[in-house]
Amino acid sequence: MFDLHGRVAVVTGASSGLGLQMAKGFAKQGADLAIMARRIEKLEKVAEDIRALGVRCLPIQCDVTDTNAVNKAADEVIKFYGKVDILVNNAGASKNAGVLDMTDEDWMFTLSADLTSVFKVTRAFAKHMVEKKYGRIINIASIYGQVGNTAMDTVAYHSSKGGVINFTRAVAAELAKYNITCNTISPGYFETELTADTLNTEAFTKFMEASVPLRRYGREGELNPAAIFLASDEASYITGQNIKVDGGYTSV
Numbered sequence: 001m002f003d004l005h006g007r008v009a010v011v012t013g014a015s016s017g018l019g020l021q022m023a024k025g026f027a028k029q030g031a032d033l034a035i036m037a038r039r040i041e042k043l044e045k046v047a048e049d050i051r052a053l054g055v056r057c058l059p060i061q062c063d064v065t066d067t068n069a070v071n072k073a074a075d076e077v078i079k080f081y082g083k084v085d086i087l088v089n090n091a092g093a094s095k096n097a098g099v100l101d102m103t104d105e106d107w108m109f110t111l112s113a114d115l116t117s118v119f120k121v122t123r124a125f126a127k128h129m130v131e132k133k134y135g136r137i138i139n140i141a142s143i144y145g146q147v148g149n150t151a152m153d154t155v156a157y158h159s160s161k162g163g164v165i166n167f168t169r170a171v172a173a174e175l176a177k178y179n180i181t182c183n184t185i186s187p188g189y190f191e192t193e194l195t196a197d198t199l200n201t202e203a204f205t206k207f208m209e210a211s212v213p214l215r216r217y218g219r220e221g222e223l224n225p226a227a228i229f230l231a232s233d234e235a236s237y238i239t240g241q242n243i244k245v246d247g248g249y250t251s252v
């Protein structure tokens, strides 16, 4: 079960953190990879590590907020592999502030990086899935996409991730007729470049211990099983869903 040999997986934001981990997780299941991010030198290194696992890997420098760059990346993947089976919309970034202090610029930056990018990348790649009548789209949202929080003010991020969860449902309904599934994974707190500064403070650790039933942050690789499952043939009757990998945060 969960074998991905013969599949081509595209992962955005694979130069670090959860995207890098998921890309390696797919490679271990046998998938060929196309990995996207802006820092090409980091991507090249990740690509080398992935090839060492015995699969092909195409690194593509791409800003996922840039429509032309995204469309070019999709063309490049199709030219190289001839198809795309799995798409993980993982790239994300956030400028944090509360509703009273948020500037228009920071709001637009966050919406663009976390929500509009998911639309642009899905639009560019899904049309190739439609041609083949096969696809697995996985969007990375967040626990912050379904609840507010008292630990920090980050209204644009909450809004974007909530949007990703319902974008997923809309796409699932629209593309089901092409045998394409679309699901969300909502991670809880994982230590990565994006979060390390926040998570490693004493105050946040205390907050986490009081709010996460498993009383710890997610570990490296702990998002992979959900991603591999949703990307697999075995998940063929699951679409429009939102799997929370959060140590129980959203269950209390």
Ligand SMILES: NC(=O)c1ccc[n+]([C@@H]2O[C@H](COP(=O)([O-])OP(=O)(O)OC[C@H]3O[C@@H](n4cnc5c(N)ncnc54)[C@H](OP(=O)(O)O)[C@@H]3O)[C@@H](O)[C@H]2O)c1
Binding pocket: 012, 013, 014, 015, 016, 017, 018, 019, 036, 037, 038, 039, 040, 042, 062, 063, 064, 065, 090, 091, 092, 093, 113, 140, 141, 142, 143, 186, 187, 188, 189, 190, 191, 192, 193, 194, 195
């Ligand atoms: N870590 C957590 O606790 C947590 C919790 C919930 C949700 N998430 C979500 O999980 C995803 C991955 O986050 P992470 O924690 O792994 O963060 P990370 O280590 O900072 O990784 C973010 C990735 O996104 C890429 N990226 C950012 N903006 C981009 C852009 N405009 N174009 C292309 N690539 C871009 C970055 O690459 P470049 O800088 O090279 O472009 C990097 O590879 C994000 O969507 C995040 O919101 C994380």
